[in-house]
Amino acid sequence: MAFGIGAGIFFGHLPFVKVSGIPGTTFRIWPGYIFKRVTQRLGIKIHTEKFDSEAKAMEALDTALSQNIPVGMITGVYYLDYLPEAFRFHFNAHNLVIYGKENDRYLVSDPVLEATATIGPEALVRARFARGMPEPKGKMYYIKEVPGSIDLAKGIKDGIKQTCFFMSSPPVPWFGVNAIHLLAKKIEQYPKKLTPRQCTLYLGNIIRMQEEIGTGGGGFRFLYAAFLQEAAQHTGNNELGTLSERYTAIGDQWRHFAYSAARICKARNSDLVSYTELSKLLHDIGDKEKQFFKDLKKVSW
Amino acid sequence: MKLNEVPQDKEEFKGKSNVHKLLYATGDDGSYTSVNSEGWEAENLATTQAWEAVLEELKETEAKVKRGELSPIAYFMQKNLMELSVLARYMGKWKWQIKRHFKPEVFRKLDDKTLAKYCRIFGITLSELQDFGR
Missing domain, CATH: 1.10.260 (434 Repressor (Amino-terminal Domain))
Known part of the structure; x- marks a missing residue:
């Protein structure tokens, strides 16, 4: 529900923003945005703070914890030593919640994990002050006040409207449904423009962004479909239920795309035909998403 | 994705399957539930390759x-x-x-x-x- 109200679903492909020499692809809105929008839409008051000094950042955390306030914060994944090595790279926009302190170790609720974990103060300081792009600067936030009644239906409507705008309207090719076609075009050119090794690494990165990062699978498409289903039940609007089913099918297509891409990587296959076919799969997804968000925009409330 | 399609492809590489991913899948009646997955072949390959x-x-x-x-x-x-x-x-x-x-x-x-x-x-x-x- 929070993902939908916070307009979390997105697509972006930035060929010129490279991480380790590989162009960036994203399936969700930029970090921090969902939390900000959800709390704004539902009238929840939050306290946000950034720090210049590491000591002050940890002090503020301890003060909040001593008042039994769970604290959300932005961290660099690389320093979260409770995660398996496979996931630890320099990504500095990972949100987690610290909910207590015991024997000088912090108690963590991390969205990646099924269970809670603990982290030592040294590692947490490093994670909170990770450098690079972006820099969290010890940013932390907590809930100050929750209104007596919450108007979910309005939040749902506003979240959906904003999502439709973000997906359909950007006038630049790198964001929204148009970016899916942009990526499809790029993939078709991979075997012509890149070395076979680059080809597989580029494709592999798309798969990782789609499946490894985040929740739900299929580049957050299933999570958004689940939101639409929940929204349909909450508002009694059957149109949303039908649209949820349609978006599930689009999510399945994304899974099929990832599976096909992985097969090409595995075969180390850089022949033109397979990349052309992959590109076609993606163009088809782009068309479907375009129509989907057009129809979602037209839902009568 | 249907519940019975949720992959459980274990991957030991650098502790990857120590974390079970939360996937969203639909049951027989089409309603969504969240379910844990050990991993997926396609994703495992992309991770190890990188x-x-x-x-x-x-x-x-x-x-x-x-x-x-x-x-x-x-x-x-x-x-x-x-x-x-x-x-x-x-x-x-x-x-x-x-x-x-x-x-x-x-x-x-x-x-x-x-x-x-x-x-x-x-x-x-x-x-x-x-x-x-x-």
């Missing part, structure tokens, strides 16, 4: 350090999965300054303060840094 590329490159850099073409700074930067821009931010220096430190002859002349800063960032001791590749 790591193999990193490790391969690290090996090449190690060889270069041993041949005296690069300084240990270049090796430990890669070992910590950092890019030049990230290391420069941690050091509070420009990228070209870090790049200079990649030269063995420049590295040998670095002052203790700079070396200590590198050690702290990489989480290693001074001797580990200076003796690497010798």
